[in-house]
Amino acid sequence: MTYSIAQAAERSGLSIDTLRYYERIGLVDPPARDSGGRRTYSDDDLGWLVFLTRLRTTGMPIRMMREYAQLRHLGAATAGRRKQMLYEHRASVRARIAELQSCLEVLDYKITHYEQIEHTFIEGITA
Amino acid sequence: MTYSIAQAAERSGLSIDTLRYYERIGLVDPPARDSGGRRTYSDDDLGWLVFLTRLRTTGMPIRMMREYAQLRHLGAATAGRRKQMLYEHRASVRARIAELQSCLEVLDYKITHYEQIEHTFIEGITA
DNA sequence: GTAGGAGCTGGAGTGCACTCCAGGTCAACC
DNA sequence: GGTTGACCTGGAGTGCACTCCAGCTCCTAC
Numbered sequence: 090m091t092y093s094i095a096q097a098a099e100r101s102g103l104s105i106d107t108l109r110y111y112e113r114i115g116l117v118d119p120p121a122r123d124s125g126g127r128r129t130y131s132d133d134d135l136g137w138l139v140f141l142t143r144l145r146t147t148g149m150p151i152r153m154m155r156e157y158a159q160l161r162h163l164g165a166a167t168a169g170r171r172k173q174m175l176y177e178h179r180a181s182v183r184a185r186i187a188e189l190q191s192c193l194e195v196l197d198y199k200i201t202h203y204e205q206i207e208h209t210f211i212e213g214i215t216a
Numbered sequence: 217m218t219y220s221i222a223q224a225a226e227r228s229g230l231s232i233d234t235l236r237y238y239e240r241i242g243l244v245d246p247p248a249r250d251s252g253g254r255r256t257y258s259d260d261d262l263g264w265l266v267f268l269t270r271l272r273t274t275g276m277p278i279r280m281m282r283e284y285a286q287l288r289h290l291g292a293a294t295a296g297r298r299k300q301m302l303y304e305h306r307a308s309v310r311a312r313i314a315e316l317q318s319c320l321e322v323l324d325y326k327i328t329h330y331e332q333i334e335h336t337f338i339e340g341i342t343a
Numbered sequence: 344g345t346a347g348g349a350g351c352t353g354g355a356g357t358g359c360a361c362t363c364c365a366g367g368t369c370a371a372c373c
Numbered sequence: 374g375g376t377t378g379a380c381c382t383g384g385a386g387t388g389c390a391c392t393c394c395a396g397c398t399c400c401t402a403c
Contacts, residue, residue, distance in 0.1 A: 196309065252368080
């Protein structure tokens with residue numbers, strides 16, 4: 090199965106421009122072309138694109154994604170280093186989640202505070 | 217208790233430049249000045265700065281923080297709208313956490329995959 | 344055979360959130 | 374009274390990750 094750039098964009102959640110941009114900066118290998126010179130993405134290409142969106146969503150900078158892509162390109166010998174990168178990235182994602190959760194507590198506290206103000210206000214009116 | 221801009225920066229985790237920038241764009245009220253024209257931050261100022269860093273950490277854009285700051289400036293009458301903003305923001309933070317957790321699963325899967333490759337490799341050598 | 348739509352390239356432009364800088368002031372210490 | 378160090382202002386510059394554009398080609402459908 091192959092996909093036009095528009096289909097690849099839709100399925101990966103990236104824009105058409107972003108797909109070409111990622112290719113230009115070496116984040117994705119240039120996909121095959123059809124007889125008219127148009128990009129045709131394979132299922133493998135799609136899988137990689139989707140994985141990239143996960144890395145992006147979790148805040149990995151493009152510079153690091155590119156490093157990962159380059160290691161991947163070098164084949165099985167770099168599997169250990171890639172695993173190490175994912176390990177470290179996973180730790181940073183976990184830390185980020187913890188950070189967000191701690192901020193959530195502050196938000197909860199603030200919201201409770203506002204709710205109390207509201208109650209006082211209503212009681213002030215109806216009393 | 218009052219603080220110099222350097223102390224405010226250290227305690228809030230923002231840089232000195234960012235403190236002045238936030239003031240310029242209306243995110244924080246201009247603090248008092250000493251006889252020499254230097255900013256002196258109060259404990260209240262500090263509290264607000266720290267709260268802003270929480271909003272920033274949770275991904276609230278500056279535009280929205282400014283909106284919140286403006287409502288706060290208008291006093292108690294806007295408490296309901298501010299509460300509403302925090303409510304919505306909390307929902308987005310929760311969604312963000314869920315998103316990160318779902319990506320974590322993908323990372324776990326990938327890492328497991330790499331570990332299996334490693335095992336196979338070692339067995340291949342030692343066998 | 345032509346009109347329309349998708350895709351192509353190289354390069355310029357955008358939005359966000361800072362960050363840095365030059366040139367100046369001010370208070371304190373030697 | 375001169376030097377030092379923190380701070381001041383207005384404005385320019387930076388890094389990131391896209392996003393947009395002009396001018397072109399190519400296939401399809403009428």
